[in-house]
Amino acid sequence: MVRPLRIEYEGALYHVTSRGNHKNDIFVDDEDRQIFLRILSNTIIDKGWICYGYCLMSNHYHLIIETPHANLSKGMRQLNGIYTQTSNRRHDRVGHLFQGRYKAILVDADAYLLELSRYVVLNPVRAGMVSEASQWQWSSYRAVAGLDPTPSLLTPEPVLSYFSEQNTPPQQLYAAFVAEGVSKKSIWSELRQQIYLGHDDFVLDAHHKASGSSYDSNIPKVQQLPPAKSLSEIAELYEGRDDAIVAAYQTGAYSYSQIGLYFNIHFTTVGRIVRKQRVNSPRKMHQ
Numbered sequence: 001m002v003r004p005l006r007i008e009y010e011g012a013l014y015h016v017t018s019r020g021n022h023k024n025d026i027f028v029d030d031e032d033r034q035i036f037l038r039i040l041s042n043t044i045i046d047k048g049w050i051c052y053g054y055c056l057m058s059n060h061y062h063l064i065i066e067t068p069h070a071n072l073s074k075g076m077r078q079l080n081g082i083y084t085q086t087s088n089r090r091h092d093r094v095g096h097l098f099q100g101r102y103k104a105i106l107v108d109a110d111a112y113l114l115e116l117s118r119y120v121v122l123n124p125v126r127a128g129m130v131s132e133a134s135q136w137q138w139s140s141y142r143a144v145a146g147l148d149p150t151p152s153l154l155t156p157e158p159v160l161s162y163f164s165e166q167n168t169p170p171q172q173l174y175a176a177f178v179a180e181g182v183s184k185k186s187i188w189s190e191l192r193q194q195i196y197l198g199h200d201d202f203v204l205d206a207h208h209k210a211s212g213s214s215y216d217s218n219i220p221k222v223q224q225l226p227p228a229k230s231l232s233e234i235a236e237l238y239e240g241r242d243d244a245i246v247a248a249y250q251t252g253a254y255s256y257s258q259i260g261l262y263f264n265i266h267f268t269t270v271g272r273i274v275r276k277q278r279v280n281s282p283r284k285m286h287q
Helices: 030-047 072-088 108-119 157-162 170-183 200-211 231-237 241-250 257-261 267-277
Strands: 012-019 050-056 058-065 103-107
Touching: 012 072, 012 108, 012 157, 030 050, 030 058, 030 072, 050 108, 058 072, 058 108, 072 170, 103 108, 108 157, 108 170, 108 267, 157 170, 157 267, 231 257, 241 257, 241 267, 257 267
Parallel strands: none
Antiparallel strands: 012 058, 012 103, 050 058
16 A cells, blocks of 8 residues: 655644554553653654644544644654653553554645644544543643643644634633534545645645645646745735735745744734635735
């Protein structure tokens, strides 16, 4: 069986899972989970990752990770490697703890971050381990829902920002959103080519970003674009910030994270601007 491609680029968002060898437990007790979260926190700091959600089960875990520096594989080697060594010492074991390579799905943040965050924290409920997400302390749910303090490894604001423009506290709306998800269909029916959770334009953009300045022979020539203008050049061409943001995204050369970094806003804000503005034609300052 052919392994799925590993696609890495700056600002990529992933749903990452890793399972125990022979389906064995990777977390024997709660201390194991605490150790794993400490190692995850150190990895996030060391690699500059951003974590939007997580859930530790018994024989596997789920992470929602953004990689501003295109370094998922390096970080995963660190995370799983250090945890394996620590767990083996603690439980007097030798050999592999995890079943082969981790699995990473490249995610269109604008279209799927919110749904993915719900899917991840509902895993214990769907597995019959608890009756509701708040009863499982080893996920990001309680922190995002405002039930527990936010751990340093977690960045909940992007998920909560989807509910920020309403009168009800966003944590309360998030909790209601998660509760409604138990009966929803799986998001994985929309998975493409084993590694993409996104629409056609997202898949093409991901190929373009991953290939850098050189052409990718696996992409038809009609889909290969010339080098895009820099973000500063694009910003100078448009009257308004939002118009420039939309134009930058439409080049296919920049992720929401890269655009957000340049304009000093979060990538979810970039996504909302793109959705709102792309129905209109941006107004250039210079023709």
